[in-house]
Amino acid sequence: MTLTWLYTIIVLCATTIGAITGLDGGVIIKPLFDLLGADTATVIGFYSSVAVFTMCLVSIYKQFKQGFNFKLNILIGVSVGSLIGGYLGELVFGLATQSLTDNMVQRIQASLLFITLAIILLYAFYKGRIKHYAIDNWLVATVVGLSLGTISVFLGIGGGPLNVSLLL
Numbered sequence: 001m002t003l004t005w006l007y008t009i010i011v012l013c014a015t016t017i018g019a020i021t022g023l024d025g026g027v028i029i030k031p032l033f034d035l036l037g038a039d040t041a042t043v044i045g046f047y048s049s050v051a052v053f054t055m056c057l058v059s060i061y062k063q064f065k066q067g068f069n070f071k072l073n074i075l076i077g078v079s080v081g082s083l084i085g086g087y088l089g090e091l092v093f094g095l096a097t098q099s100l101t102d103n104m105v106q107r108i109q110a111s112l113l114f115i116t117l118a119i120i121l122l123y124a125f126y127k128g129r130i131k132h133y134a135i136d137n138w139l140v141a142t143v144v145g146l147s148l149g150t151i152s153v154f155l156g157i158g159g160g161p162l163n164v165s166l167l168l
Contacts, residue, residue: 003038011051018055030156031113034106041105042097045156052157077141078148085149093154113155 014028029051033044096105123130135141 003036006036007033007047011047015051015055019059027113027117027157031110034110040097041102041109041156042093045093048156049153071136073138074135074141077138078145081142081145081147082149082152083145085146085151086153087149088146089150089153089155092150093156096154109155112151113157116151116155 010032011029014032017028029048030044033039033048034041039047093105096108100108135144
């Protein structure tokens with residue numbers, strides 16, 4: 001089986017699981033691609049990002065088709081922040097790949113991903129005990145988007161797990 005088919009199977013399974021859970025497939029795609037070790041961190045990040053972006057477009061289309069309503073100021077704030085954060089995450093990733101080996105970058109990403117997922121799991125278990133806040137301020141939404149975009153792009157996972165957990 002060629003690497004292309006293996007990547008395709010991973011993306012299909014990961015995006016299916018992501019759609020079922022309401023997160024995204026990037027959190028599955030990136031570590032599995034890293035595990036295969038067939039490409040550099042940059043190439044793996046690109047493949048993962050394209051797969052997650054495509055899944056995101058399909059999800060947005062389905063939401064609009066179902067008549068989903070949203071707060072425009074929050075949507076714009078999170079979106080603008082995410083775009084800027086994505087650019088910052090790419091800069092940090094670029095600096096990391098220039099100054100460190102691919103293996104070291106992948107270890108850093110895996111460690112940060114593990115910590116991030118542990119926090120998300122803790123949130124899922126204890127969300128009833130955690131005080132929740134509504135984001136109604138455009139500036140706060142922009143800062144949230146900036147943070148999520150930076151982390152997501154640096155990790156190459158897409159923003160699903162982070163965005164869903166925080167925005168819920």
